[in-house]
Amino acid sequence: MKYARVVFLITVFFLSSAIVSLAAAAAAPDTGTTPVSVIVTLSGPQAPPVTARDVLVYQNNQRRPVIDWTPVTESSKGVDFAILIDDSVGQNISLQFPDIRNFFDELPASSEVGVAYAAYGAAKFKQPFSADHNLATAALQIPEGRIDAGGSIYQSVSDLVKHWPNDGRVRVALLVSDGVDVNRGLSETNPELNPDLDAAIEQAQNAGVVFYTIFAGSSERFEHNPVLNLNGQSCLSRLASETGGEAYFQGTHTPVTYRPFLDRLRTRLGRQYLLTFDAEAQRNPADVDLRVRTELPHVKLSAPSKVRVPAAQ
Numbered sequence: 001m002k003y004a005r006v007v008f009l010i011t012v013f014f015l016s017s018a019i020v021s022l023a024a025a026a027a028a029p030d031t032g033t034t035p036v037s038v039i040v041t042l043s044g045p046q047a048p049p050v051t052a053r054d055v056l057v058y059q060n061n062q063r064r065p066v067i068d069w070t071p072v073t074e075s076s077k078g079v080d081f082a083i084l085i086d087d088s089v090g091q092n093i094s095l096q097f098p099d100i101r102n103f104f105d106e107l108p109a110s111s112e113v114g115v116a117y118a119a120y121g122a123a124k125f126k127q128p129f130s131a132d133h134n135l136a137t138a139a140l141q142i143p144e145g146r147i148d149a150g151g152s153i154y155q156s157v158s159d160l161v162k163h164w165p166n167d168g169r170v171r172v173a174l175l176v177s178d179g180v181d182v183n184r185g186l187s188e189t190n191p192e193l194n195p196d197l198d199a200a201i202e203q204a205q206n207a208g209v210v211f212y213t214i215f216a217g218s219s220e221r222f223e224h225n226p227v228l229n230l231n232g233q234s235c236l237s238r239l240a241s242e243t244g245g246e247a248y249f250q251g252t253h254t255p256v257t258y259r260p261f262l263d264r265l266r267t268r269l270g271r272q273y274l275l276t277f278d279a280e281a282q283r284n285p286a287d288v289d290l291r292v293r294t295e296l297p298h299v300k301l302s303a304p305s306k307v308r309v310p311a312a313q
């Protein structure tokens with residue numbers, strides 16, 4: 001009888017342990033992994049062939065496996081390219097239109113181009129995305145240079161992202177602006193203090209929109225204020241770098257020609273890759289830190305600084 005009682009107690013113990021383990025597993029399920037895709041761009045004086053084995057991906061500083069690494073030009077995805085022009089910049093920006101038109105003409109025929117203008121916190125499309133690049137050329141118009149244009153330029157960036165068509169194509173945007181945002185006050189022109197810039201970056205990262213920026217002097221507002229111009233350029237740099245793009249400046253005035261910048265942008269568009277990596281899934285959708293690098297000499301990989309990882313299934 002004593003032996004049977006001991007066996008009974010041991011059995012009860014193990015059954016209880018199993019029940020506790022099952023309950024714990026139900027309360028804290030294994031998050032597992034999930035594939036996540038981002039656009040990565042090669043840059044550098046030389047661009048040797050880069051394979052998936054050369055790419056190192058880190059999610060929250062933890063190395064993650066690369067699933068796929070395909071040039072955008074060889075993938076089934078086309079490219080949506082939007083140009084967003086700040087309606088408060090000086091009207092001399094029209095002198096850059098020939099360079100912009102040539103840039104449109106030199107984009108691959110599979111690219112769809114849209115033209116929008118930013119004013120009062122909104123992005124108004126003058127030409128929706130179309131494979132007919134002549135329509136984009138015809139949609140370019142001289143900005144009004146309105147010094148009273150209310151709303152944040154970065155609210156307009158968010159509006160552009162919000163109304164981007166959900167067509168599954170690669171998303172690239174070029175913002176032409178002085179980057180100065182006084183909508184919330186002068187102190188918020190600082191790139192680290194502007195909540196609208198923070199929101200625009202987060203929304204662009206979540207939507208997979210890569211932003212490039214070109215500085216254009218304002219009509220009158222801040223032309224002779226070096227502090228505000230520096231803050232504006234710093235905001236443009238942050239928007240570009242944290243979404244995987246690049247910012248272009250030439251002093252604090254509209255450059256004489258945009259051609260060198262647009263040539264550089266066109267080269268970068270030809271070096272875009274669709275990277276898919278095996279991300280550590282989250283219990284809830286979450287923005288995680290992303291770092292993509294390579295040990296190949298003279299090669300830099302540009303990618304968004306954060307990426308949205310969906311919840312575990």
